[in-house]
Amino acid sequence: MKKAVITILGTIGIQNKKATYISKIPKVKADPDINTFPILIKNFSKEYEIVALHTDYAKNIQTEVIENDSKIKNFEFKDEWKIEDDTEFDEIFSKIDDLISSYDKVIIDVSHGFRHLPILLMVDVIIHNVRNIDKIEMILFAKEIKKQEEYEFIDLKRYLDLANIAYALTTFERNYTVANNVRVSDPELDDFLKDLSNFSKHILANSLDELLKDTNKQRSITTLLIQKIETLLLKREKDIFNNLKRLLKNTKEHLEEIKSYTNLNRYQTLFFIAQNMYNKGYLLNSITLLSEAIGIYCTLALKSLDNSIKEKIDEYEKNAISQKNNEKVVFKLYDLYNQSKALYNVKNYEGIFMKVKYQYNNKNRAKYKKWNDNAKNITEKIRQKIDKNEHITELILTIDDVRNNLAHANSSKRLKDVDGEIKKALNDFENLCIKRDVLNIK
Structure with a gap:
């Protein structure tokens, strides 16, 4: 050496x-x-x-x-x-x-x-x-x-840690990325940077439940990170890292803003995080979250049509959340939201809403056949009661088109055009779904 x-x-x-x-x-x-x-x-x-x-x-x-x-x-x-x-x-x-x-x-x-x-x-x-x-x-x-x-x-040398932490906090606030690449020699602060990096990995992967959702058994990544910043602000009051107070407070305020979204309805949570990701330049993350948000909004609108429809959707969601990995019949929230969008998007929806697929040798075959028969009845009831909105239909088409285009390496549009379309989609979603609630889910 x-x-x-x-x-x-x-x-x-x-x-x-x-x-x-x-x-x-x-x-x-x-x-x-x-x-x-x-x-x-x-x-x-x-x-x-x-x-x-x-x-x-x-x-x-x-x-x-x-x-x-x-x-x-x-x-x-x-x-x-x-x-x-x-x-x-x-x-x-x-x-x-x-x-x-x-x-x-x-x-x-x-x-x-x-x-x-x-x-x-x-x-x-x-x-x-x-x-x-x-x-x-x-x-x-x-x-x-x-x-x-x-x-x-x-x-x-300890002042080098100060420079690295300042750099990490500044770039984290801008785009979430640098914390994964920067280290410091101070063990406590190095652990803090690893926590920032963990936050980055989850938010860039749109892994929001572990990032934001507190449970009785486990605090979310964001909650733990906020608590760690509060501890650092108290413990480091009299050392050189007191100079980081402003940056640490800025990071804490940003995390608290992200955390505050969890107090909203799920589709609103996703919208505000989509808006945040757009502002930081993550276009695919933004439009992907917005696509899920419009799906959830449409699902809630279906629930508001009739109590029997709501009960069946609630049951589907409960099964999707609780199902085990080896379950033969798969309830998928992703399918539920996509089918909800389809009901508001396609004029003559031919599918059976919430239909599940199962293997014919499954011991619960009769049970799930009954589920699908009920799903067919629910679909007919939705067709009779649903009142579509042309603005929502247009928004669904736009969001899906932009998302599919970006997910396939942005093959057909200039980035500047895509950026503008996402910005407009975010504004339209906020206007139609949050401010005006055009499908009357409340």
Whole structure:
């Protein structure tokens, strides 16, 4: 494993008296010295390559420093560490990136270096830490305690966690995706990022029940995540992560908004999440949820036609929710919602609403034959009572057309056109189904 300590040479030379250095970092033993460079060599050269980025001027000064230190033998400067022109920022940044990339483990020292050089080094460190939190072991800095006389070595690596968490929270709020790729060294915060990632996986898969539904036995992913944020806000009040308070509060408010949708009717819940997914650019997720929402709305409208119809649909839904995986007869909510849409969409619906398929050798054959006979009667009753709405019919056709088009790799329309159609479908659904309730389900 290749390991290095990367530092930028300064210009404090032997004309200066030795300063006192103290350290509470186990790996760093600090004695009085001219500057941090000889301290790094004496502490780390047995296990790490000491990489000293330098200008010719800084190199000449530090060569004299280490030649006057009896504990340092045969240190050599490499040409690849040389900074030819300290005004060529892009060239310097590229050199720093190449150096950090060439090692498996790196300790960074930013105690010295002129103005922009430590800044460029830290920017590249932040980038590498997003890719791999295990690469950067420490960021050493000699903090001045008494001017030019006493310094204390501190490790700034924890601020990398702050940067990663801030990045993760910001992108989570925008599109739910980055939490899966970003890690931090703090165990508690790393677990929090994993919880954010778990939320992302569920919402991007339209897996909403586990995401949102609280039960007596188990809290939903969203509820647990909100509770974890509340704990972090209390526990981290006095440490550097207090700086994340605004971002954590924004995330909490967003999650609480998502959670509040569960207080609505199911079709309204799906609509608002579909709207949220559209705003974040997930068009297929949005139209898929809207397709289910219009199906549920149509199912509720059928229930409102007659009590006997409602009882039969309720029974179907109960069977669909409770059926076991090895059940021969399959009750599917997906089929129920699609058939409900068909009744409001197709002028002459030929199918039997809620008909179930069963194997003829099934021991419950007589039971399910009776179910299908009742379903046939219910279908006839619906045909007699249903009052269709041309606007709902048009909306169903639009939603299904857009969903099918997107599900088949958007084969026939430009993305801009699809985006506009989904936006219009969302607006029409809100107007027809939520604000006006044109099928009178309430």
